[in-house]
Amino acid sequence: MASRRSIESPVEMEGVARAENVDPGALASLVKSGRVVIPFNTRHKGVRPKAIGEGMTVKVNANIGTSRDVIDVDLELEKVGTAIAFGADAVMDLSTGGDIGEIRRRIIAACDLPIGTVPVYEAICQSTRKGGPLEMTEDDLFRVIEEHARDGVDFMTLHCGVTSESVRVLRKANRLTGVVSRGGAMLSAWMHENELENPLFENYDHLLDLARDYGFAISLGDGLRPGSIADATDAPQIKELMIMGQLVERARYGGVQAMVEGPGHVPLDQIETNVRLEKAVCKGAPFYVLGPLVCDVAAGYDHIAGAIGGALAAYHGADFLCYVTPSEHLSLPTVDDVKEGVVASRIAAHAADIARGRSRDWDDDMSAARKAFDWEKMFQLCVDPAKAREYRRRKGKEGSETCSMCGELCAMKIVDGLLRD
Amino acid sequence: MASRRSIESPVEMEGVARAENVDPGALASLVKSGRVVIPFNTRHKGVRPKAIGEGMTVKVNANIGTSRDVIDVDLELEKVGTAIAFGADAVMDLSTGGDIGEIRRRIIAACDLPIGTVPVYEAICQSTRKGGPLEMTEDDLFRVIEEHARDGVDFMTLHCGVTSESVRVLRKANRLTGVVSRGGAMLSAWMHENELENPLFENYDHLLDLARDYGFAISLGDGLRPGSIADATDAPQIKELMIMGQLVERARYGGVQAMVEGPGHVPLDQIETNVRLEKAVCKGAPFYVLGPLVCDVAAGYDHIAGAIGGALAAYHGADFLCYVTPSEHLSLPTVDDVKEGVVASRIAAHAADIARGRSRDWDDDMSAARKAFDWEKMFQLCVDPAKAREYRRRKGKEGSETCSMCGELCAMKIVDGLLRD
Numbered sequence: 096m097a098s099r100r101s102i103e104s105p106v107e108m109e110g111v112a113r114a115e116n117v118d119p120g121a122l123a124s125l126v127k128s129g130r131v132v133i134p135f136n137t138r139h140k141g142v143r144p145k146a147i148g149e150g151m152t153v154k155v156n157a158n159i160g161t162s163r164d165v166i167d168v169d170l171e172l173e174k175v176g177t178a179i180a181f182g183a184d185a186v187m188d189l190s191t192g193g194d195i196g197e198i199r200r201r202i203i204a205a206c207d208l209p210i211g212t213v214p215v216y217e218a219i220c221q222s223t224r225k226g227g228p229l230e231m232t233e234d235d236l237f238r239v240i241e242e243h244a245r246d247g248v249d250f251m252t253l254h255c256g257v258t259s260e261s262v263r264v265l266r267k268a269n270r271l272t273g274v275v276s277r278g279g280a281m282l283s284a285w286m287h288e289n290e291l292e293n294p295l296f297e298n299y300d301h302l303l304d305l306a307r308d309y310g311f312a313i314s315l316g317d318g319l320r321p322g323s324i325a326d327a328t329d330a331p332q333i334k335e336l337m338i339m340g341q342l343v344e345r346a347r348y349g350g351v352q353a354m355v356e357g358p359g360h361v362p363l364d365q366i367e368t369n370v371r372l373e374k375a376v377c378k379g380a381p382f383y384v385l386g387p388l389v390c391d392v393a394a395g396y397d398h399i400a401g402a403i404g405g406a407l408a409a410y411h412g413a414d415f416l417c418y419v420t421p422s423e424h425l426s427l428p429t430v431d432d433v434k435e436g437v438v439a440s441r442i443a444a445h446a447a448d449i450a451r452g453r454s455r456d457w458d459d460d461m462s463a464a465r466k467a468f469d470w471e472k473m474f475q476l477c478v479d480p481a482k483a484r485e486y487r488r489r490k491g492k493e494g495s496e497t498c499s500m501c502g503e504l505c506a507m508k509i510v511d512g513l514l515r516d
Numbered sequence: 517m518a519s520r521r522s523i524e525s526p527v528e529m530e531g532v533a534r535a536e537n538v539d540p541g542a543l544a545s546l547v548k549s550g551r552v553v554i555p556f557n558t559r560h561k562g563v564r565p566k567a568i569g570e571g572m573t574v575k576v577n578a579n580i581g582t583s584r585d586v587i588d589v590d591l592e593l594e595k596v597g598t599a600i601a602f603g604a605d606a607v608m609d610l611s612t613g614g615d616i617g618e619i620r621r622r623i624i625a626a627c628d629l630p631i632g633t634v635p636v637y638e639a640i641c642q643s644t645r646k647g648g649p650l651e652m653t654e655d656d657l658f659r660v661i662e663e664h665a666r667d668g669v670d671f672m673t674l675h676c677g678v679t680s681e682s683v684r685v686l687r688k689a690n691r692l693t694g695v696v697s698r699g700g701a702m703l704s705a706w707m708h709e710n711e712l713e714n715p716l717f718e719n720y721d722h723l724l725d726l727a728r729d730y731g732f733a734i735s736l737g738d739g740l741r742p743g744s745i746a747d748a749t750d751a752p753q754i755k756e757l758m759i760m761g762q763l764v765e766r767a768r769y770g771g772v773q774a775m776v777e778g779p780g781h782v783p784l785d786q787i788e789t790n791v792r793l794e795k796a797v798c799k800g801a802p803f804y805v806l807g808p809l810v811c812d813v814a815a816g817y818d819h820i821a822g823a824i825g826g827a828l829a830a831y832h833g834a835d836f837l838c839y840v841t842p843s844e845h846l847s848l849p850t851v852d853d854v855k856e857g858v859v860a861s862r863i864a865a866h867a868a869d870i871a872r873g874r875s876r877d878w879d880d881d882m883s884a885a886r887k888a889f890d891w892e893k894m895f896q897l898c899v900d901p902a903k904a905r906e907y908r909r910r911k912g913k914e915g916s917e918t919c920s921m922c923g924e925l926c927a928m929k930i931v932d933g934l935l936r937d
Contacts, residue, residue, distance in 0.1 A: 228930075271883050273928055280927035322928075323883035324876055363831045363871035389827065389867035391879035391886075394894065395903035399823050399860050403867055406810065406824045410784045424886070424894075425907040439820050446810035446824055450784035455745055458812035462692050462744035465812075465845070473815065473845075482816035486846040506701035507694055507743075509649075 100350030102127050105310060106135045106144045115151050116454070125149060129347040130379040132250075132354045134185070134209040134312040139247030141207050145184045147354060148381035152453055153409040153444035155182070156211065156383070156417045157437050160189035161198055162427055168198050174433045175206050181437040181479065183418070187211040187252070191220055200246050209249035211314060214239045215278045215295075229285050233294040237301065244309035251311055252356065253302065254278040254318035255295040255342050256335040262286065265319055265331040272322035275359075279318020299342060303349035312352040314383060315339045320359035323391050327361045328369060340376040347378075354381035354415065361387035361404060370411040383415040384408050388423075397423035398439040405440055409447030416440045438478050466507060521771030523548050526731060527556045527565045536572050537875070546570060550768040551800040553671075553775045555606070555630040555733040560668030562628050566605045568775060569802035573874055574830040574865035576603070577632065577804070577838045578858050581610035582619055583848055589619050595854045596627050602858040602900065604839070608632040608673070612641055621667050630670035632735060635660045636699045636716075650706050654715040658722065665730035672732055673777065674723065675699040675739035676716040676763050677756040683707065686740055686752040693743035696780075700739020720763060724770035733773040735804060736760045741780035744812050748782045749790060761797040768799075775802040775836065782808040782825060791832040804836040805829050809844075818844035819860040826861055830868030837861045859899050887928060 104126050111133060112119035125131035131148030147154050157178035159171050171190070178186050185208050190198045195217045203210050218239040222231035243251060254276070262283050265274070274280045282293050295302060306313050317339075319331040326332075339355050346353035355377045361369055366387065373382045386401035387408060393400035401419030409416060420428040420436035428436065449455050457476065464472035470487065477483040525547050532554060533540035546552035552569030568575050578599035580592050592611070599607050606629050611619045616638045624631050639660040643652035664672060675697070683704050686695070695701045703714050716723060727734050738760075740752040747753075760776050767774035776798045782790055787808065794803045807822035808829060814821035822840030830837060841849040841857035849857065870876050878897065885893035891908065898904040 271880065272887050274930075275927050277927045277930075280930040284930050323886075324870060324879045325883060362876075363827060363867050365871075390863060390870055391882045392866070392897055392899055393863050394882075394898050395900050395907055396859055396863060399820055399863050400867065402820050403824050403827045403864060406784060407828060421903075422907055425904055426910060429910075438817055442811060442814050442817060442820050443824060445813070446784050446821065449745060449811055450786075455783075458745045459692065461812045461815075462746060465744075466693050476813055477815050478813055479816050482842075483846055486816055486843055489847060489850075506696050506698045509695075509698075509701040509705050 099348050100307070102129060102347065102350050102352060104133055104135065104352070105137050106133050111144050111146050115146055117150060122146060126352070128379070129343065129353065130381070132312050132352040132381050134211070134249035134352070136244065136247045136249045136309060136311050138245065138309070139203055139210060139249055142209055142249060143207050145209055147383070147415045149379060149414070151414065153413070153447050154184035154415045155437060155440040155444050156185040156187055156415060157183040157433055158187045158189050158417065159202075159428075159433065161192040163192040165427060166193035168193070168201055170430070171198065171202060172205050173430050174428070175202060177430050177433045178437050179206070179208060181434055182441045183208060183437045185209045185211060187213070189213060189216060191216050195220060196242065196246070199243070199248070203247045210247070211250040211252060212243050212248045213252040213278055213316070214243050215254065215281055219281050228281065229288040231285060233298065236294055237298070237305070240302070241305060241309075244305060244311050248311055250314050252278065252314045252316040253295050254282050254316035255293065255299055255302070256315060256338040257282045257286075257293050257318035258296045258338055259286065259292055261319055261331060261335045261338055264334040268329055268331050270321070270329065270331070271325040274319060275322030276316065276318045276320055278316050279320070282318060299345060300349070303346060303351045306351040307349060312354065313346055315342055315353060315355045317356045317358065320357070320385070323360050324362050327358065328365050332358065333372070336373060336376055340378065343377045343380045354383050357382055357384040357413070358387050359385055360391060361389065363389050363403075363407065366404060366407045367411045370408055370413050374412055381414040382412065383417065384413045385417040386419050388419065394424040395421055397421065398436050402439040402443040406443035406446045409444055410450045416444055434479075441478060520769050521728070523550060523768065523771050523773055525554055525556065525773070526558050527554050532565050532567050536567055538571060543567060547773070549800070550764065550774065551802070553733050553773045553802050555632070555671035555773070557665065557668045557670045557730060557732050559666065559730070560624055560631060560670055563630055563670060564628050566630055568804070568836045570800060570835070572835065574834070574868050575605035575836045576858060576861040576865050577606040577608055577836060578604040578854055579608045579610050579838065580849075580854065582613040584613040586848060587614035589614070589622055591851070592619065592623060593626050594851050595849070596623060598851050598854045599858050600627070600629060602855055603862045604629060604858045606630045606632060608634070610634060610637060612637050616641060617663065617667070620664070620669070624668045631668070632671040632673060633664050633669045634673040634699055634737070635664050636675065636702055640702050649702065650709040652706060654719065657715055658719070658726070661723070662726060662730075665726060665732050669732055671735050671775075673699065673735045673737040674716050675703050675737035676714065676720055676723070677736060677759040678703045678707075678714050678739035679717045679759055680707065680713055682740055682752060682756045682759055685755040689750055689752050691742070691750065691752070692746040695740060696743030697737065697739045697741055699737050700741070703739060720766060721770070724767060724772045727772040728770060733775065734767055736763055736774060736776045738777045738779065741778070741806070744781050745783050748779065749786050753779065754793070757794060757797055761799070764798045764801045775804050778803055778805040778834070779808050780806055781812060782810065784810050784824075784828065787825060787828045788832045791829055791834050795833055802835040803833065804838065805834045806838040807840050809840065815845040816842055818842065819857050823860040823864040827864035827867045830865055831871045837865055862899060
């Protein structure tokens with residue numbers, strides 16, 4: 096085994112530390128210890144690095160990407176612009192349709208946020224075109240990973256914890272919804288068909304070499320995450336998490352930044368446990384959660400179910416929220432869905448930041464503007480100024496003296512004199 | 517002082533107990549002890565009683581009502597229909613424009629859910645027409661309360677805890693946003709101008725007589741609730757809560773059903789404390805929270821900020837969620853805002869029910885339908901079937917084999933064979 100390497104980041108710490116309002120030396124230590132990850136591939140020109148993890152503000156990721164049915168790069172670029180405009184901190188390109196490489200390169204060029212991908216999607220799409228999805232070879236997969244790295248991808252979801260061992264636990268688990276992670280499903284089907292171990296696990300040291308050489312961060316994908324409340328926090332999920340805990344340690348030993356992905360569908364009473372378990376088992380590695388959704392019946396409004404779960408997860412220590420859009424479980428997101436998803440996740444992340452003692456200035460400024468009836472300032476401070484303006488505009492009597500927040504009966508005006516006496 | 521009376525409810529317990537899946541005798545005891553409230557005015561024909569409190573499912577209220585600017589009873593009735601259709605458990609008529617009495621009677625006749633009102637709004641509107649808002653007399657206010665009771669109102673928000681004592685604490689508090697409850701503002705201004713105690717506090721025994729005689733429940737309004745994260749859980753709020761705790765005991769002694777209203781704007785880290793404090797100080801009285809909103813900057817999306825706070829509050833023991841719509845802080849809600857508000861609160865309430873160990877069958881049915889690709893059943897089980905159908909329909913290729921949940925790469929299909937081997 097090679098000797099221990101230090102996690103080195105090419106990032107200029109001063110700027111990131113300033114954005115987070117923390118000490119640059121303390122930030123560098125957290126990165127070295129693996130408790131904070133800054134995905135940053137030097138080949139991604141102009142990327143604004145973001146610190147994810149302990150003591151940092153909660154970050155939000157927006158997923159975009161083509162499918163076989165809808166291949167329109169301009170549409171995806173519009174989604175990227177929307178995600179940036181509404182305050183996402185990262186974008187993942189999950190494209191599975193068209194010239195995936197070309198699409199990715201255009202997205203990377205257009206996006207100054209860290210970009211993540213799931214290379215196994217492209218590898219499977221390529222082998223599907225050549226013959227069948229399960230004909231993918233280990234070399235195919237690693238060639239795609241290296242191409243993503245060369246293109247400037249800042250972090251990659253790699254389902255290294257889907258192993259013969261965790262799949263054995265899965266097969267005994269009698270789940271309601273089986274496997275709902277596409278990467279997890281592809282890899283377990285591939286392993287089963289070819290009677291081989293997961294190449295991402297088998298060749299993890301080679302993966303670490305690539306990550307270190309190209310400078311991308313590894314996001315350990317939770318391929319066996321539960322897809323329903325009934326399956327939450329079950330044996331396959333925990334088994335995979337334990338494997339990921341070992342892989343985090345190997346990444347740190349190898350000088351590679353790693354974070355851990357989490358569920359999924361989790362009832363409110365299990366969210367704190369899930370976060371504390373990940374932090375314990377994975378030795379404080381940044382926790383990147385999808386939602387989590389706090390019920391299964393909110394299709395059409397899963398961004399709300401995800402905001403509830405995300406806020407609570409982040410309050411208890413989750414570091415990075417993958418947004419959920421209203422189209423989850425129904426169709427691929429439109430530009431408007433991207434907006435709805437980013438805004439909902441941003442509200443969740445910000446609520447957690449307030450509760451974790453980060454700056455409340457934004458809220459205090461808003462409340463002071465509200466008290467002063469300074470509508471222009473309120474609009475500017477809203478998560479979505481255009482929507483706020485539109486809601487205020489529609490009140491019928493343009494320019495009416497009443498603010499129509501509560502009709503004519505304004506508590507703040509009524510009591511204003513009283514409190515000033 | 518009169519001797520202790522028992523809380524008697526004219527409700528037929530069997531049906532309510534069946535709906536809650538609890539024992540009728542246990543429910544009757546909870547009602548007698550004051551830990552569960554069933555607002556039910558026999559003059560409200562056809563009302564479906566709902567049990568609110570300990571051990572019951574979490575309930576959702578929708579506010580509607582005219583304002584001076586928009587007086588359209590049919591529009592308000594449409595909002596009532598929307599609230600019922602999307603699963604609200606109660607409706608509050610907060611009308612302040614037009615013939616308020618006539619509007620209320622039409623709403624009561626059209627609505628089979630328990631109806632709540634805030635009588636001080638109408639009393640103040642009447643005195644405004646006669647001369648000035650602060651010329652309202654005690655008799656005016658009690659006359660309005662009695663009229664609401666005769667009309668069949670099931671529960672009334674009465675800000676009895678806004679007293680000289682709590683207003684004194686308020687004046688010393690140096691709040692960012694002062695008073696944001698309209699009832700609280702009106703009463704404190706009235707008390708200040710007329711140098712009198714709050715008539716609802718001063719004549720609380722008379723109020724209890726009316727409530728007992730007509731059979732309406734008292735909802736103790738939190739007139740001094742904070743209107744910003746900066747003011748959350750401050751001295752005036754707690755002072756008022758302590759007074760409400762005494763008033764709950766007097767209501768129980770007088771044989772009257774009483775619940776307690778709560779904030780408002782509360783950061784995530786103070787929500788559990790707020791719920792436990794109310795349950796302790798008010799001896800387990802049902803807690804009826806407005807939101808709470810977990811940040812101040814979500815105008816246009818306050819239904820999401822409120823769903824986050826409401827889910828967490830209900831998980832920790834809040835019993836009744838007053839919805840918040842996207843129009844909060846901006847304008848009065850449209851029919852569509854009512855829908856958005858009810859759905860968001862329903863998701864929050866249901867997430868809390870799951871976490872509190874109530875039935876998860878709804879979610880399990882949905883997940884089984886998802887696993888079986890039974891789209892029709894999924895639509896039927898969604899919180900908003902029409903929206904779910906619309907999202908699925910728009911996927912471009914009508915009738916395509918791919919379900920477009922994830923494009924063509926379906927985890928559940930890929931792995932299905934593997935798990936069945």
